[in-house]
Amino acid sequence: MSAAPRPGYLFRPPGELSRSGVLDVGLRCAHSCRFCYYSFMAEKAGQFDALRRASFRSSEDCLAIVDRMADFGLINFDITGGEPAMHEGLPDMVRRASRRGLSVRVITLGQFLLRPGGGRERLLDALLKAGVTDFLFSLHSAGEEGFREATRGSLQTVLDTMEALDAIGFQYSANTVIHAGNVAELPRIAELSASRGVYHHNFIVFNAYYRWDSPASIADLQASFPDIAGPLTRAVAVLYEAGVAVTVRYLPLCAAPGLERHVVGVVGVHHDPHEWMNRAGNPERPPGYCAEPLPVPLDGPRDVYALRFGPRRLDFGAEGAVSAVAVRGDDFKVFPPLCRDCAAMPYCDGLDPKYVVLHGLAGLAPFARMPGSPPLTLARRAYLPAFALKRAPLADMRGAIARVLGRRPLALDPLVTALVDAGEGAATTLEALRSQTCGAAEILACAAAASPGRARNTAARNARGAVLAFFQAGDLPAPELLARSVDFLAGHPELSLANIGGGTADFQALLSGDSASSALVVRREAFDAVGGFQDGLGECLGWDFRLAAAAAGHFGDSVDASLLRSSKPGRVDVRHHEFPLVIARNADIFPRGAAPARR
Numbered sequence: 001m002s003a004a005p006r007p008g009y010l011f012r013p014p015g016e017l018s019r020s021g022v023l024d025v026g027l028r029c030a031h032s033c034r035f036c037y038y039s040f041m042a043e044k045a046g047q048f049d050a051l052r053r054a055s056f057r058s059s060e061d062c063l064a065i066v067d068r069m070a071d072f073g074l075i076n077f078d079i080t081g082g083e084p085a086m087h088e089g090l091p092d093m094v095r096r097a098s099r100r101g102l103s104v105r106v107i108t109l110g111q112f113l114l115r116p117g118g119g120r121e122r123l124l125d126a127l128l129k130a131g132v133t134d135f136l137f138s139l140h141s142a143g144e145e146g147f148r149e150a151t152r153g154s155l156q157t158v159l160d161t162m163e164a165l166d167a168i169g170f171q172y173s174a175n176t177v178i179h180a181g182n183v184a185e186l187p188r189i190a191e192l193s194a195s196r197g198v199y200h201h202n203f204i205v206f207n208a209y210y211r212w213d214s215p216a217s218i219a220d221l222q223a224s225f226p227d228i229a230g231p232l233t234r235a236v237a238v239l240y241e242a243g244v245a246v247t248v249r250y251l252p253l254c255a256a257p258g259l260e261r262h263v264v265g266v267v268g269v270h271h272d273p274h275e276w277m278n279r280a281g282n283p284e285r286p287p288g289y290c291a292e293p294l295p296v297p298l299d300g301p302r303d304v305y306a307l308r309f310g311p312r313r314l315d316f317g318a319e320g321a322v323s324a325v326a327v328r329g330d331d332f333k334v335f336p337p338l339c340r341d342c343a344a345m346p347y348c349d350g351l352d353p354k355y356v357v358l359h360g361l362a363g364l365a366p367f368a369r370m371p372g373s374p375p376l377t378l379a380r381r382a383y384l385p386a387f388a389l390k391r392a393p394l395a396d397m398r399g400a401i402a403r404v405l406g407r408r409p410l411a412l413d414p415l416v417t418a419l420v421d422a423g424e425g426a427a428t429t430l431e432a433l434r435s436q437t438c439g440a441a442e443i444l445a446c447a448a449a450a451s452p453g454r455a456r457n458t459a460a461r462n463a464r465g466a467v468l469a470f471f472q473a474g475d476l477p478a479p480e481l482l483a484r485s486v487d488f489l490a491g492h493p494e495l496s497l498a499n500i501g502g503g504t505a506d507f508q509a510l511l512s513g514d515s516a517s518s519a520l521v522v523r524r525e526a527f528d529a530v531g532g533f534q535d536g537l538g539e540c541l542g543w544d545f546r547l548a549a550a551a552a553g554h555f556g557d558s559v560d561a562s563l564l565r566s567s568k569p570g571r572v573d574v575r576h577h578e579f580p581l582v583i584a585r586n587a588d589i590f591p592r593g594a595a596p597a598r599r
Contacts, residue, residue, distance in 0.1 A: 007395060007396070007400065007552070008390070008391055008392030008393075008394065008395030008396075009388055009389060009390050009391055009392070009395045009396075009397060009400050010388075010389055010391055010551040010552075010588050010589070011384060011387050011388055011389070011400075011404070011550070011551065011552065011553030011555075012273040012387045012389055013387070013550055013555055014271070014376060014380070014381040014382075014384070014387055014555075015271060015298075015373065015376060015381060016271065016298075017270055017271060017277065017296055017298060018270055018271065018272060018273055018274065018275040018276075018277050019073065019074050019075045019076065019273075019277070020074060020075070020076040020077055020078070020273060020274050020275060020276060020277060020389075021069045021072075021074040021076070021077040021078075021276055021277055021278040021291065021293070022077055022078050022079075022080055022276035022278060022280045023062055023065050023066060023069070023077055023078070023079045023080070023093060024057075024080055024081065024280045024281055024282075024283075024290070025056050025057050025062055025079060025080070025081050025082060025084050025087045025090075025093075026054055026055060026056035026057045026081055026082050026087070026283055027041075027050065027051055027054035027081060027082045027283075028051065028052075028054040028055060028056050028081065028082045028083070028086060028087075029048075029051040029052075029054070029081055029082040029083040029086070030052075030083060030086065030111075031051075031083060031109050031111070031151050031152060031153055032047075032048050032151060032152035033109075033138070033140070033150060033151045033177075034047075034149075034150055034151075034179075034181075034221070035150075035177050035179050035206050035221050036048070036051070037207070037209045037210055037212075038050065038051060038210065039210075039211060039212070040210075040211040041210065041211065051082065054082065055283075056081075056082070056086075056087050057283055058089075059087075059088070059089030059092055059093070061287050062087075062089060062093050063089075063092065063093060063096050064287035064288075064291075065287040065290050065291045066093060066096045066097050066100060066102065067096070067100065067287075068287055068288050068290075068291030068292070069102065069278065069291045070097075070100040070101065070102055071291075072278070072291060072292060072293055074102065074277065074278070074293070075101075075102060075103065075391075075588055076102060076103045076104070076105070076133075076273070076274070076389060076391070077097070077102060077103075077104055077105075077276075078104075078105045078106075078107050078136065078274065078276065079093060079094075079104060079105070079106050079107065080107040080280070081107075083108065083109060083111075083112070084106055084107065084108060085106070085108050085110075085111070085112040085113055085123060086112060090106070090123070090127065091123075091126045091127055091129075091130045092130075094106075094127055094130040094131055094132045095130040095131065097131070098130060098131030103133035103134070103389070103390060103391045103392070104131075104132060104133050104134070105132075105133060105134035105135060105136055105173070105274070105390075106127065106132060106134075106135050106136070107135075107136040107138075107175070108135060108136070108137065108138070109137075109138045109151060109153050109158070110135075110137045110138070110153075110157060110158040110161045110162075111153050111154065111157050111158075113127070113161045114157065114160060114161055114164065124161060124164060124165075128168075128170075128393070131393065132393065133390055133391065133392065133393055134172055134173060134390045134393075135165070135172040135173065136172070136173045136174070136175055136202075137158055137161070137162065137172060137173070137174050137175065137198075138151070138158075138174075138175050138176075138177075139158065139174040139175065139176050139189055139192060139193065139201075140176055140177055140182060140189075141155060141182055141185055141189065142155075142185045142188035142189045142191070142192055143155065143185070143188075144156060146181070146182065146185060149181070150179075150181060150182065159192075159196070162196045162197060162198075163196075165197055166196060166197045168394075169197075169394055170197065170393055170394060171197045171198070171199045171390070171395070171396070171397045171398060172197055172198060172199070173198060173199065173200045173201070173202065174193050174198045174200075174201045174202070175201075175202045175204065176189055176201070176202070176203050176204065177204050177205075177206055178203055178204065178205050178206060178223060178228055178232070179206045179221045179222070179223060180220060180221055180222065180223040180227075181221075183223045183227050183228055183231050184231060185231075186203070186228075186231040186232055186234070186235040187231055187234040187235045187238055189235065190234075190235035190236070190238040190239050191238055193239060193242075193244060194238055194239055194241070194242035194244060195242075197398075198244055199244060199245060199388075199390075199397035199398050199401060200244065200245040200246075200247070200385075200386075200388070200397070200401075201239055201244055201245070201246050201247075202246075202247050202248075202249060203232060203235070203246070203247070203248045203249070204249045204250060205228070205248070205249065205250045205251045206218070206221050206222055206223070207250055207352070208222065208352055208354050208355075212354075213354075214316065214319065214354065215316055215319045215320070215354045215357040215358050216319060218354055218355075218358070219358060222354070222355055222358055222359070224358075224359040224362065224363070225251070225252070225255035225256070225359070225362075225363050225364065226362055226363035228251070228255070228256065229255060229256040229257075229363065232248065232251075232256055232259065233256060233258060233259060236248075236259060236262060240405075243398050243401055243402045243405060244398070244401070245385035245386055245388060245401050246262050246385075246386075247262055247264060247272065247386055248262045248263045248264075249263075249264060249265060249269070250265045250266075250349060251263050251265070252348055252349065252350065252351055252364065253344045253347060253348045253367070253370070253377070254342070254344065254348075254364050254365055254366065254367060255363065255364060260377055260379045260380070261377075261379035261380055261382065261383035261386075262380075262383065262386070263380070264376075264380065264386075265348070265349035266301050266302075266305040266328065266332075266333075266349050267300070267301045267305065267328075267346075267347055267348065267349055267374075267375045268301070268347065268375040268376045268380065269301075270296045270301070270302070271375065271376055272386065272387075273386075273387055273388070273389040274389070277293040277294060277296065278290060278291050278292060278293050278294065279292070279294065299373075299374055299375065300374055300375050301328075301375060304329045304330070304332075305328045305329045305332060305333075305349075306328065306329060307326060307327075307328055307345065307346065308326060308327055308328070308329075309325065309326045310325075310326070311323070311324070311325060312324040312325075312326075312327055312331065312334065314331055314334065314353045316353075316354070316357055319357055320357040321357075322334055322336065322353040322356045322357060323336060323337060324336055324337075324353075325337055325339065325340045326339070326345065326350070327350070328349065328350050331353065333349050333350035333351060333352060333353075334350050334351055334352075334353045334356065335348075335350045335351070336351065336356060336361060338361050338364060338365075338366060339366055340366075341366055342366030342367050342370075343366070343367045343368060343369045343370040344366070344367040344370040344377070346370075346372075346374045346375070347370060347372055347374065347375060347376065347377045347380075351364075381494070382493075382494040384404040384494065384553050385401045385404055385405060387553070388400055388401060388404075388553070391588065400553065403525075403529065403553070404553045407493065407496075407523075407525065409490065409493050410466065410467070410486065410489055410490045410493075410523070411466065413438075413439040413440055414440070414465070414466040414467055414486060415440045415441070415442065415464055415465045415466055415467075416438055416440065416441045416442075416465045416466075416467045416468075416469060416482050416486060416521075417441070417442050417443075417444060417460075417463035417464060417465030417467070417468050417469065418433045418436070418441060418442070418443045418444070418469045418471065418482065419444050419445075419446055419456060419459045419460065419463065419468060419469065419470050419471070420433070420443070420444070420445050420446060420471045420472075420473065420475075421446050421452055421455065421456070421470075421471065421472050421473045422445065422446055422447060422448040422449070422455065422473060423448075423472075423473035423474070424473060424474065425473045425474025425475075426445060426473035426474070428474065428476065429471050429472075429473060429474060429475045429476065429477070430443060430445060432475075432476050432477050433471070433477060433482075435479045436477070436479055436480075436481065436482045436483070437479050437480050437482075437483050438482040438483040438486060439483075441465075441482060442463070442464060442465060444459050444462065444463060445459075446458070446459045447459070451535050451536055451537075452533070452537075452538055452541055453532070453533030453534050453535050453536065453537055453541050454533075454535050456470060456532070456533050456541075457532035457533055457535075460527060460532060463524075465524065466523070466524050467485075467486055467489065467521060467522070467523060467524065468521070468522050468523075468524055468527055469481075469482055469485065469519065469520070469521045469522075470519065470520045470521075470522075470542075471519050472519075472566065474566065475519055475564060475565070475566045476564065476565040476566070477500075477519065477563065477564055478562070478563045478564065480563065481500060481519070481563040481564060482521070484559060484560065484563060485498040485500065485521040485559055485563075486521075488557075488559050489521070489523060492557070494555070495555055495556055495557055496522060496523045496525075496526035496549065496554035496555065496556060497520065497521070497522045497523075497526065497546065497549060497554060497555065497556025497557075498520075498521040498522075498556060498557070498558075498559045499519075499520060499521075499546075499556055499557070499558045499559065500519040500520070500521065500558075500559055500560075500561070500563055500564045519564050519566070520542055520545070520546075521559075522549070522554075522556075523554075526549055526552075526554035529549075529552050529553075529554060530545060530548045530549050530552055530554065531548075533545050534548070534585070537578055537581070537582070538578065539576050539578055540576060540578040540579060540581075540582045543582060544582045544585065544586070547582065547585075547586040547589050548585075548586065550589060551586065551588060551589055
C-alpha cells in the first residue's frame with residue numbers, strides 16, 4: 001500500500017496565515033443589494049448609480065494579476081466585483097488560473113451563469129470547462145419575494161444554478177449577509193443550503209462601511225444582536241446536522257453564546273483559508289501592486305485593526321455618543337466600559353460605535369476566561385471544518401468535513417500497536433517496548449523490505465490498535481512513552497499525531513524539516529485517512545507523512561523529547577536526494593520561500 005492520492009482539498013493549519021488572494025475585476029454590477037458596501041459611492045446620485053457607471057478592469061490586467069498572485073506563492077483566489085459574471089473575460093481568467101496551478105472561486109449572485117455567453121454555451125459550462133474550482137453564491141433570503149426585495153434578483157435562478165452543479169457532484173459555498181430584513185429567515189436559509197451542495201456557509205453580520213457612516217443611515221439594516229442570536233444559533237444547528245462548515249463574520253464573541261468556534265472578524269480573519277491576502281479594489285493601480293500580499297503578523301490583526309487602550313468618547317451629535325475603554329484601529333470598533341475586564345478582548349473585534357448608539361449593549365456580557373492563542377480562540381482553532389480549502393472541482397468537501405466532525409475521543413485505555421522497523425538495533429527496541437506501562441499494547445516487527453514505507457504499511461494492516469506507534473530500529477523508548485502519548489492525544493481531541501524525539505512539531509517547524517522525530521504516535525483513523533506511508537521513501541518518510549497528514553486535516557504536536565533516546569537525526573537532511581521529491585509532493589503546504597533550501 002502506498003500513500004493515497006490527494007483528495008482535491010487540503011486543511012490549512014489553524015493559526016497559519018491564509019495563502020488565498022482576490023482578483024477584483026471592478027465595481028460594475030447590475031444588482032441592487034440593499035446592504036451593499038458600495039452603496040451611495042457616486043456623489044449626488046442614487047444608491048447604485050456608481051455600480052451601474054463603473055467599468056471593469058481589462059482582461060489583460062486581470063490575467064496579469066493572476067500571474068503575479070501565482071508568482072507571489074498564493075495557491076487560491078476569489079474573483080469578485082461588482083458582479084464578475086458580467087465580465088466577458090471571466091472564463092479566460094479561470095483558464096489562466098488553472099494553468100498556473102491556482103484554485104479559483106467565483107463570488108456571484110448567480111443570475112447570469114445559466115445564460116448563453118459569447119460562444120452561445122452557458123457561462124456556467126464555459127467556466128467548468130476552464131477549470132473553475134468553486135463558487136460562492138449569495139443566499140440572502142429563503143423566499144423569492146424576500147430575495148427580490150433584498151437584491152432585485154431571482155432566488156429561483158440561484159437554485160437552478162445550484163441544481164445544475166449538484167447534478168455533476170460539484171460542491172460550493174454560500175454567503176448570507178445578516179440584516180434586519182432576513183434575521184427571522186436564517187434557519188430557513190440554512191435549510192436551503194443543507195438541501196443543496198453547499199459545503200461551507202458564511203454568515204456576515206452587516207457592516208456599516210464607507211457611506212454607511214451614521215447611526216441613522218443604518219437604522220433600517222442593522223439588526224440587534226439579541227434579535228440575531230436565536231435564529232443564527234438555530235441556523236448553525238441545521239447546518240451542523242447536514243455536515244456543512246459554518247463561519248460567522250464580524251459578530252462580537254459574546255453576542256451569540258455557544259457559537260464562539262464559528263466566529264471570526266478582523267481579528268483572525270487572515271488565518272481563514274479563503275481570506276484575501278492581497279489588495280482588493282485599486283483599479284487605477286498596476287497589477288503587481290494589486291497582487292502583492294499585504295504584511296500581516298502571525299499573532300494578531302493588521303496594524304490598522306490593532307487594539308489600543310485608553311478612554312475614548314465618540315460623538316455622533318444629536319444621535320448620541322459612545323464611551324470606550326479601548327478601540328481597534330482609528331476608532332473602527334470600540335470596547336465600551338462593559339468590556340473592561342473581558343477575557344475575550346484580544347480575540348474580539350469589539351462593536352461598531354454606530355451599533356451602540358442604535359441598540360445599546362443589551363444581550364452582551366463579558367467573558368471571565370477565553371482560552372486561546374491570539375489571534376484565535378481555542379474553540380476556533382479546534383474547529384477544523386473552517387480550515388478546509390477546496391482545490392479541485394469535484395472534491396468531496398462534505399465528506400472531508402464529516403471526517404473531521406466525526407472524530408471520536410479515544411476510548412479509555414485504548415489498545416496501542418507499536419511497530420518497529422527492521423534493521424540493526426530492532427531487537428533492542430522491541431525489548432524496550434515490552435516494558436511499557438500503558439494498559440493495553442501489542443508489539444509488531446516490520447518485515448525487512450527495500451521500501452520502509454511499504455513494510456510499515458503491511459504491518460499496519462495487521463495491527464489491531466486504535467493508536468499506532470512507529471519506531472525506527474535502535475530507538476529506546478522510556479517505559480511511559482506510550483502511556484504519555486495516549487494521554488496527550490486523549491487530552492487533545494483536535495490533534496491526531498504525537499511526535500516523540502528530536503525537533504518540535506508546530507507547523508513552522510514541520511515546514512522547516514525540524515520535526516522529523518524518530519518516533520511517531522498516530523490515531524488509526526488519521527493513518528488510514530492519509531493512506532499510510534509513501535512507498536519509495538526512506539530518510540524523509542516520517543516528514544512526508546506528517547506533511548500529508550496536515551493537508552488532510554490531521555495535525556500534531558510534540559511530546560516530551562526525553563521519552564525517547566535515538567541515534568537518528570531530529571531534522572531532515574536537506575541534501576538528501578529524497579528532499580526535493582517530498583517538497584514537490586506537498587507543494588500546496590509550502591508558502592513560497594518556506595521550504596528549507598538545499599545546500
